[in-house]
Amino acid sequence: xxxxxxxxxxxxxxxxxxxxxxxxxxxxxxxxxxxxxxxxxxxxxxxxxxxxxxxxxxxxxxxxxxxxxxxxxxxxxxxxxxxxxxxxxxxxxxxxxxxxxxxxxxxxxxxxxxxxxxxxxxxxxxxxxxxxxxxxxxxxxxxxxxxxxxxxxxxxxxxxxxxxxxxxxxxxxxxxxxxxxxxxxxxxxxxxxxxxxxxxxxxxxxxxxxxxxxxxxxxxxxxxxxxxxxxxxxxxxxxxxxxxxxxxxxxxxxxxxxxxxxxxxxxxxxxxxxxxxxxxxxxxxxxxxxxxxxxxxxxxxxxxxxxxxxxxxxxxxxxxxxxxxxxxxxxxxxxxxxxxxxxxxxxxxxxxxxxxxxxxxxxxxxxxxxxxxxxxxxxxxxxxxxxxxxxxxxxxxxxxxxxxxxxxxxxxxxxxxxxxxxxxxxxxxxxxxxxxxxxxxxxxxxxxxxxxxxxxxxxxxxxxxxxxxxxxxxxxxxxxxxxxxxxxxxxxxxxxxxxxxxxxxxxxxxxxxxxxxxxxxxxxxxxxxxxxxxxxxxxxxxxxxxxxxxxxxxxxxxxxxxxxxxxxxxxxxxxxxxxxxxxxxxxxxxxxxxxxxxxxxxxxxxxxxxxxxx
Numbered sequence: 020x021x022x023x024x025x026x027x028x029x030x031x032x033x034x035x036x037x038x039x040x041x042x043x044x045x046x047x048x049x050x051x052x053x054x055x056x057x058x059x060x061x062x063x064x065x066x067x068x069x070x071x072x073x074x075x076x077x078x079x080x081x082x083x084x085x086x087x088x089x090x091x092x093x094x095x096x097x098x099x100x101x102x103x104x105x106x107x108x109x110x111x112x113x114x115x116x117x118x119x120x121x122x123x124x125x126x127x128x129x130x131x132x133x134x135x136x137x138x139x140x141x142x143x144x145x146x147x148x149x150x151x152x153x154x155x156x157x158x159x160x161x162x163x164x165x166x167x168x169x170x171x172x173x174x175x176x177x178x179x180x181x182x183x184x185x186x187x188x189x190x191x192x193x194x195x196x197x198x199x200x201x202x203x204x205x206x207x208x209x210x211x212x213x214x215x216x217x218x219x220x221x222x223x224x225x226x227x228x229x230x231x232x233x234x235x236x237x238x239x240x241x242x243x244x245x246x247x248x249x250x251x252x253x254x255x256x257x258x259x260x261x262x263x264x265x266x267x268x269x270x271x272x273x274x275x276x277x278x279x280x281x282x283x284x285x286x287x288x289x290x291x292x293x294x295x296x297x298x299x300x301x302x303x304x305x306x307x308x309x310x311x312x313x314x315x316x317x318x319x320x321x322x323x324x325x326x327x328x329x330x331x332x333x334x335x336x337x338x339x340x341x342x343x344x345x346x347x348x349x350x351x352x353x354x355x356x357x358x359x360x361x362x363x364x365x366x367x368x369x370x371x372x373x374x375x376x377x378x379x380x381x382x383x384x385x386x387x388x389x390x391x392x393x394x395x396x397x398x399x400x401x402x403x404x405x406x407x408x409x410x411x412x413x414x415x416x417x418x419x420x421x422x423x424x425x426x427x428x429x430x431x432x433x434x435x436x437x438x439x440x441x442x443x444x445x446x447x448x449x450x451x452x453x454x455x456x457x458x459x460x461x462x463x464x465x466x467x468x469x470x471x472x473x474x475x476x477x478x479x480x481x482x483x484x485x486x487x488x489x490x491x492x493x494x495x496x497x498x499x500x501x502x503x504x505x506x507x508x509x510x511x512x513x514x515x516x517x518x519x520x521x522x523x524x525x526x527x528x529x530x531x532x533x534x535x536x537x538x539x540x541x542x543x544x545x546x547x548x549x550x551x552x553x554x555x556x557x558x559x560x561x562x563x564x565x566x567x568x569x570x571x572x573x574x575x576x577x578x579x580x581x582x583x584x585x586x587x588x589x590x591x592x593x594x595x596x597x598x599x600x601x602x603x604x605x606x607x608x609x610x611x612x613x614x615x616x617x618x619x620x621x622x623x624x625x626x627x628x629x630x631x632x633x
Contacts, residue, residue, distance in 0.1 A: 022068055022078045026093040029073055031085065036069050043068060044075050046084070102528050106536075106561055107521030107544060108142055109163040114551035115502045117580055120198055125495065128191035131576035133182060135165035140175075141496035145503075146518060152176060163526075163565060165578055176485075183488035191491065192255050196279045199247070199254050207245045207254050208458050209272060209286045209306075242490060243272055248284055248458055250505055253497045258490050269304050285309065285444070287459045293442075295353060301444070309456050312362070312440040317352035321364040321440055324348060329366035330434070338450050342369040345449025352442060361443040363452040371437025378432065382408050382424055389422040408432065506550040512543050520544040526562045532569040536562045557581050 030036055036044040045063040066084065067075040082089050116122030116138065125134035139159065147158050153172035160169045170178070245254045255275065259268045273283045285307035288297075293313040301308045312318050329336060329344045336344045345365045352360045382405045389409075392399035399422070401409055408429040412421040441452045500514075507514040520543045526534040536558040540548075545555060560581030567573040614620065619627075 022076050023082075023093075024076050026077055026089070027070065027074050028067070028077045028081065028085075028089060028092045030069065030075050031066070031088075034066065035063070036075070038072050041068065041070075103161065103525050104163045104528075104534065104565070105161055105522055105525045106163045106558065106565075107524030107548075108146060108518065109165070110524070110553060110558070110561055111503065111521055111548065111551060112138065112142055112499050113165075113578055114548075114553060114580060115499055115506075118551065119498070119502055121195075121495070121498055122578075124191065124194045124198060126577055128194055129183065129187050132166070133178075133187070135576065135578070136170070136178060137183075137492050137495055138165040140492050141499055144493070144496050145500050146522070163561075167568075179485040179488040179492075181484075183491065185484075185487060188487060188491045193279075196255050196276075196281065199252065200280050204247045204249065204252060204254060205280060206248050206282045206284050207276060208248045208284050208455065209269070210244050210246055210288075210459055241268075243268055244494075245272060245276060245281075245283075246458065248455075251458060251501050253494060253501060254281060256490070256494050258487060269300070269306060273304075273306070285455075287456060289459070298352075298442075307444045308442075309444075309452060310442045311456070312352075312442050314435075315352075316354040317350050317360070317362060317442070318438075318440045320350040321348060321362055322435065322438060324350075325364050326366075326434065326438065329364065329438075330371075332368060336449070338365070338453055340367070340453065343367045343453070345453060347446070347449050347452070361446045363441045363443065363447075363449040365439045365441065365449065365453060367437050367439075369437075374436040375433050378405075378408075378436075379429070381405055382429060385409065386422050386424055393419050393422065507547055510543075510546045510550050512547060517543060517547045521547065524558065526558070526565070533566050534562045534569075535559075553580075557583070 030044055031046060034044050034046050036042065043065045044067045045065055047061045047063050050061050064080050064084075065078065066081040067077045069075045077085075077089060077093075113122070116125075122134065122138065125137060128134075129137065140155070142162070142164075143155055143159050147154065152175040155175060156169050156171050242256060242258045244256050246252065247254060255272075257268060257272055257275075269286070276283055283306070286301060286309075288308060288310040290311045290313045293310060293315075298310075325346045325348065329346060332344060336346050338345050343365060344367075345363055347361060347363045349359050349361050352358060352362070381402075385402055385405050386409060389399040389401060399420075401411070401422075408425050410423045410425045412423075414420055441456055443452055447455075503517075504514045507517045510517075520541050524540050524544055526536045528534050538555065540555050540558070548554070548557075557580075560583070564573070564581065
């Protein structure tokens with residue numbers, strides 16, 4: 020039990036303590052008399068260390084048992100608001116929430132307290148790239164939040180399990196998809212992905228065996244996402260069982276979108292779904308698709324036929340993306356099968372050069388290190404990642420082993436760098452296929468919230484209720500992040516850099532519950548906020564609103580952007596304005612330069628006057 024040696028408090032009157040200093044002070048919480056032994060065996064709790072007959076250093080027990088006395092005698096322990104509060108991210112996401120109507124829809128669907136907490140958790144996940152609930156309180160304590168306080172991890176765990184219901188999630192999905200339809204989103208590509216991580220939670224009844232990363236065939240969960248084919252706005256989602264593409268789940272998603280007037284254009288999938296069964300499911304469901312191919316028969320066929328032309332950067336096949344080339348052909352996609360698909364082979368020379376340099380440098384370094392160890396009669400090892408490209412000749416006796424580069428295998432690997440292949444259910448150009456598949460970047464950014472930003476490489480929940488709640492939070496965070504990224508793109512600023520700049524926009528406490536805005540906004544932060552209709556002077560209004568909340572002037576739970584007041588007109592006519600007489604005066608044509616035609620100058624007029632007198 021830690022003792023606070025910075026605090027001195029009086030010893031309670033009913034405490035047991037030594038008359039001298041340096042001994043523990045106890046209070047009796049329960050008296051236990053032992054009749055057979057005829058003495059008391061009381062239950063006691065240590066509350067501090069005595070420093071005199073009347074005073075002591077308190078410990079944590081004292082703070083819990085005597086909170087009022089502790090606060091009375093230790094004023095520095097009084098919890099004051101943070102000296103500096105970061106307000107940039109709060110302002111940006113509040114603006115996005117209002118401009119997209121996301122925040123009002125959340126209020127309507129979840130209620131004010133839950134909606135504010137979800138906004139805070141979304142902001143946390145985007146800023147910190149983590150879903151570890153125990154870090155929330157420490158990470159966000161210096162940020163201006165939507166909630167009244169920074170909640171603990173225990174509160175968050177209960178929030179995900181008990182405070183967000185499936186009915187609220189269903190209501191939010193309905194309200195949001197209606198809003199998307201009203202905004203003109205009538206077509207959507209389905210981007211499908213799933214968690215292929217182990218799920219050992221015994222209460223996760225929606226987890227079932229599938230393709231987990233460990234290869235043990237353990238239980239996993241999956242989810243499906245629909246995004247706008249125009250700007251990547253997330254439209255709706257469905258969590259479901261298992262890791263495979265489920266034709267039933269696909270049909271459910273298509274029917275759900277159709278019910279609200281959103282047409283399904285097709286399905287975009289990554290290489291994780293490249294197998295016969297999944298392609299069969301998609302075909303039987305009657306859905307168009309674009310799928311990133313794994314290396315295999317169809318991929319090899321395309322490289323064999325067209326790899327040289329693309330690697331040679333034939334300008335007849337160049338695409339809009341810098342350094343990218345593409346060509347479309349129809350090839351058998353699986354070995355020992357006549358099934359054919361339209362395939363777009365894409366080549367990126369920038370990606371190829373980076374991968375080539377990385378691998379060849381690693382191979383050369385590995386060979387050099389091994390040779391040095393051999394020369395020094397030391398044990399050598401070869402990294403497994405470069406072992407296929409190295410030839411080792413082992414000898415017995417005095418002759419030393421030799422280590423060389425397998426140039427043929429290394430060349431084969433290098434020749435495949437920079438290539439990607441997209442399988443398509445219907446014919447289209449390489450540019451069209453590339454453009455459609457690029458929509459996956461929107462869903463990838465959303466899934467990154469789960470796998471990277473929310474840390475969904477580990478599930479971190481133990482019940483289906485918590486998983487559904489956390490998924491809903493992630494979906495909302497995806498909407499906020501996507502809209503923020505779109506605004507940053509317009510301002511030609513990287514979104515992560517913009518978030519960093521916004522984290523320097525802050526306000527400082529000048530009195531106990533009074534903040535003022537510190538005018539240290541960078542040009543980049545101002546540029547991003549301007550895309551959201553905000554100016555630097557609005558930060559003063561944000562600080563004023565927070566002061567009202569701190570001082571209980573305003574307790575309304577729904578947050579709103581500040582409304583700028585127009586300056587009142589002073590006495591008199593504004594400078595530069597015209598009075599009534601001037602306004603009614605007929606406008607005259609502007610006088611041209613020089614003397615009007617037919618007029619006479621002063622000399623002529625004077626001469627004519629002299630002549631008339633004569």
